[in-house]
Amino acid sequence: MEAAIPARPILSSIQEPAAARRGPPIARLDGVHVGLGERKVLQGLSLSLYQGEIFALLGRNGTGKTTLMRLLTGQLRPSSGDVRVFGGDPARDAAPRRMTGLVPQDIALYPRLTVRENLEVMAGMAGLPRREIPSRVAEAMVLVQVEDRQRDLIDHLSGGYKRRANIAAALLTRPRLLLLDEPTAGVDVDARLALHRTLRRLREEGTSVLLTTHDLDEARGLADRIGILACGRMAEEGPVGDILRRMFGDRREVVATLSREPDDVVKGSLERLGLAPTANPLEWTAWSTGLESFSSLPAALRRYGIDLHEIRLREPGLEHVLAHVEGAGS
Numbered sequence: 001m002e003a004a005i006p007a008r009p010i011l012s013s014i015q016e017p018a019a020a021r022r023g024p025p026i027a028r029l030d031g032v033h034v035g036l037g038e039r040k041v042l043q044g045l046s047l048s049l050y051q052g053e054i055f056a057l058l059g060r061n062g063t064g065k066t067t068l069m070r071l072l073t074g075q076l077r078p079s080s081g082d083v084r085v086f087g088g089d090p091a092r093d094a095a096p097r098r099m100t101g102l103v104p105q106d107i108a109l110y111p112r113l114t115v116r117e118n119l120e121v122m123a124g125m126a127g128l129p130r131r132e133i134p135s136r137v138a139e140a141m142v143l144v145q146v147e148d149r150q151r152d153l154i155d156h157l158s159g160g161y162k163r164r165a166n167i168a169a170a171l172l173t174r175p176r177l178l179l180l181d182e183p184t185a186g187v188d189v190d191a192r193l194a195l196h197r198t199l200r201r202l203r204e205e206g207t208s209v210l211l212t213t214h215d216l217d218e219a220r221g222l223a224d225r226i227g228i229l230a231c232g233r234m235a236e237e238g239p240v241g242d243i244l245r246r247m248f249g250d251r252r253e254v255v256a257t258l259s260r261e262p263d264d265v266v267k268g269s270l271e272r273l274g275l276a277p278t279a280n281p282l283e284w285t286a287w288s289t290g291l292e293s294f295s296s297l298p299a300a301l302r303r304y305g306i307d308l309h310e311i312r313l314r315e316p317g318l319e320h321v322l323a324h325v326e327g328a329g330s
């Protein structure tokens, strides 16, 4: 039984993502360092984004995901390193900022105005020509499917619809790069699926999307590539399938569920058999490359007098990647 988690991959051996073959990056961060107060938030972070891809940024609270977005919108300058968006410096040049839309984590709308009124005001503030405002507002509402609520006050909308309206505001300028900070936090399944449809539609039209999320299913199902921020850097980056293959190869997780909580003697025996504890005291796990070690485990446990309730093999998933990366960083 192989208990050890496989060695961390060497980042330089990462294959070029499929999106990279589409052309040069539309946005790049190169060796970026950012310090906020006493904290070194980003420490040599590099990342390239490509046209027409959805990139999901993962990482624990406070690892710098919002900070990275603020760099791309020019709200923040790095203390060292380079940030390029559509060839310009977003902290100095207006052109890259005009091509970038940001959907902040909090709802940034006037609660006492209707959806349509909010979007009209925002379109004016974004400097869109007056005659174009009605069509841009209508277009943005269609994209996020909020037309049927356009006459409702923001205050009267559900959380999911508020989020849709928040996103519509960022789409008024037809950004080529759309940044969304936790767009589906706290929304129901329908609103989440509606948002995913919108983002896929934007991708088909060539828009690049960078979103942060703590929802691993969302990252797996929606993103062309993911990046995991840890210790101020991109600890892992690429399509989910590639990362899983690189990190785990053909290993599967063996999950043994015991019939009762083990005492210290039983715990020692489990560890000798190569099993490691989990948050659930009844569940013990190990990594296995073949069925042999898996199928011999029940008999081995019996020899130690350990009652097994269930044993199963689990495909590695993003939760394993995160645990590995964050375990290595802590």
Ligand SMILES: Nc1ncnc2c1ncn2[C@@H]1O[C@H](COP(=O)(O)OP(=O)(O)OP(=O)(O)O)[C@@H](O)[C@H]1O
Pocket: 036, 037, 038, 039, 041, 059, 060, 061, 062, 063, 064, 065, 066, 067, 068
């Ligand atoms: N103005 C500031 N001054 C000092 N520290 C700050 C400031 N803004 C952010 N930080 C700190 O920088 C770190 C990164 O913050 P950031 O908001 O980028 O994290 P995040 O990954 O987006 O977190 P979350 O998942 O919770 O949204 C955090 O530890 C935060 O407390």
